[in-house]
Amino acid sequence: MNAHENRLFIGGRWTEPSGRRTITVTSAGTGELLGAVPEATTADVDHAVRAARTAFDTPGGWPSWEPERRAAAMVRLADELDARSEATASTVSAQNGMPISFSRAFEGSVPAALLRYYAALVSAAPRAEFRSGLPRGTTEVRREPVGVVAAVMSWNFPQTLAFFKLAPALAAGCTVVLKPAPETVLDSVLLAEAVAAAGLPAGVVGIVPAGREIGAYLVAHPGVDKVAFTGSTASGRRVAAACAALLRPVTLELGGKSAAVVLDDADLGADAGERFTTSFLNNGQTCFASTRILAPRSRYDEVVAVYTAMARDARVGDALDPATQIGPLVSSRQRERVEGYIGRGLADGARLTAGGGRPPGLDRGWFVEPTVFADVDNSSVIAQEEIFGPVLTVTPYEDEDDAVRLANDSVYGLAGSVWTTDLERGARVARRIRTGTIGLNGYLPDITSPYGGVKGSGLGRELGPEGLAAYQQLQSVYHP
Incomplete structure (x- = not known):
């Protein structure tokens, strides 16, 4: 002591x-x-x-x-x-x-x-x-x-x-x-x-x-x-x-429920580390995490597969192990909260593609598997409320205007991200999203620039x- x-x-x-x-x-x-x-x-x-x-x-x-x-x-x-x-x-x-x-x-x-x-x-x-x-x-x-x-x-x-x-x-x-x-x-x-x-x-x-x-x-x-x-x-x-x-x-x-807008020209094989950090930093216990993934319908299955693999491949374990990517949640109450949202997603008909339970072999502590839901309507509870855990939702959009509409259809406006190979296009989309901060092909606050929400x-x-x-x-x- x-x-x-x-x-x-x-x-x-x-x-x-x-x-x-x-x-x-x-x-x-x-x-x-x-x-x-x-x-x-x-x-x-x-x-x-x-x-x-x-x-x-x-x-x-x-x-x-x-x-x-x-x-x-x-x-x-x-x-x-x-x-x-x-x-x-x-x-x-x-x-x-x-x-x-x-x-x-x-x-x-x-x-x-x-x-x-x-x-x-x-x-x-x-x-x-x-x-x-x-x-x-x-x-x-x-x-x-x-x-x-x-x-x-x-x-x-x-x-x-x-x-x-x-x-x-x-x-x-x-x-x-x-x-x-x-x-x-x-x-x-x-x-x-x-x-x-x-x-x-x-x-x-x-x-x-x-x-x-x-x-x-x-x-x-x-x-x-x-x-x-x-x-x-x-x-x-x-x-x-x-x-x-x-x-x-x-x-x-x-709080936040930030959108990751994946544009139809995004290179889904690049920026794997940035993609993980942007959505799963600190086990999802991050107010600015991009946990609401918006994917173009033309590449929807591909986007779902990328985020599903990212969640399944994440190393879950002891927070003090340098190799760990996802640690436990802060408390049993927080785990119960996250598990409640996972149950709500299943009850509402979302398609579970990764996680959804407690990781095997980790019987002590407050662990939850990295979880991905596909086919999520943007108006659903798991897409609108802040879960504050390693849970992502993937929602399809029709075109760029629809993506912006969905990104803005939230009571929150703290952060977000746009994923694209055309940075000028990405910046144009980012400026249309009503949020305090947003990043291109990744996101972290910059200590030299204003951070906060709308x-x-x-x-x-x-x-x-x-x-x-x-x-x-x-x-x-x-x-x-």
């Missing part, structure tokens, strides 16, 4: 929790106990927000540091995260089932990359600019930090999602209270150790592991100035309602300069 797992990181130090309840974490692969941390109470949240408020409001504190000084502290934190990269990756994989090859590439690497990117960005960006539109004088337009941020994360990419928020917030001069998801709290201990080792001022980052009720308390806390949330669309609506009542700015990165997939953008702007507020100072 980590020496710090019985305390909370608040106010720049390890503190005794105010309550006695703990959050226990079990292995996704075996169901065995991995560890436990204290469950934060409302009193602990009050303490963390108060510490963040003090760190923000005290003259000479974090927001008043020169950008270069904040950037240097962020780079130190990146170095400390790098030193813990392998431990972070393996801890995340053990908790949520992410194959270790993906966890190393994302959870063990992206947070430090984000810190360095935003450190460089804020160092080069002017804090103010002067404009002149009046008969006389000028206006100084300043970008100031928004204040204390409540950051509430999901369990599927716990460290990456934390730094989607934490890196730009720190760069802007904000202080942050993080609430990790109960399913993945052990990696937050490593994060806290890195923050302490990097020497960030007390209160700039606090961590309060807890469930939904404490998360709601943090979101509505009077000491908070902004909320950044990643989670389901249903939960996002509740967060949005609370922030609307408080006139509190909020960034919401929510419709039921969220509000606002993370990453890129736009992600920094989300943690700043504008002030106009008029000069005669």
Whole structure:
């Protein structure tokens, strides 16, 4: 057990929790106990927000540091995260089932990359600019930090999602209270150790592991100035309602049911790795995964065969084995949810071409076979609702206009992909799809470009300069 797992990181130090309840974490692969941390109470949240408020409001504190000084502290934190990269990756994989090859590439690497990117960005960006539109004088337009941020994360990419928020917030001069998801709290201990080792001022980052009720308390806390949330669309609506009542700015990165539009000129023998990652990354526990495959009727059987083979050939096993492509789901409840959708697909008459059950020989843990359904109507439940597991649907379309219509026939709009040998044509199709992000012959978010959704997939953008702007507020100072 980590020496710090019985305390909370608040106010720049390890503190005794105010309550006695703990959050226990079990292995996704075996169901065995991995560890436990204290469950934060409302009193602990009050303490963390108060510490963040003090760190923000005290003259000479974090927001008043020169950008270069904040950037240097962020780079130190990146170095400390790098030193813990392998431990972070393996801890995340053990908790949520992410194959270790993906966890190393994302959870063990992206947070430090984000810190360095935003450190460089804020160092080069002017804090103010002067404009002149009046008969006389000028206006100084300043970008100031928004204040204390409540950051509430999901369990599927716990460290990456934390730094989607934490890196730009720190760069802007904000202080942050993080609430990790109960399913993945052990990696937050490593994060806290890195923050302490990097020497960030007390209160700039606090961590309060807890469930939904404490998360709601943090979101509505009077000491908070902004909320950044990643989670389901249903939960996002509740967060949005609370922030609307408080006139509190909020960034919401929510669910998705992204389409992979396979055009009739696609080379189905190419980009096998990209195709797998785009649809099956993190066992399908990825909000931007292209799980709704749209195939031209003229090549429908060929497309079904390619995705069926991809699912059947995927190596399913221990998340900590570098050869594993599909690991277990995060919990028994998540497996039951995914299996419920598989049952619904069968009941609705979809044709099962791969998977549909539990993999043989893996009796412990929360495994589901990579699953493909063909002959799926786009209006069916399994084509419209986010399953969040390794389940793909394949739906035929008649022509390019029909493909775009089907891609847009969704309550979501987070990501997507277009597969083609004609990139100009692919780009034209991509621009017609109503989504926040989309890729050609593959898809992954780019940390230098805005990421986020439309419709039921969220509000606002993370990453890129736009992600920094989300943690700043504008002030106009008029000069005669």
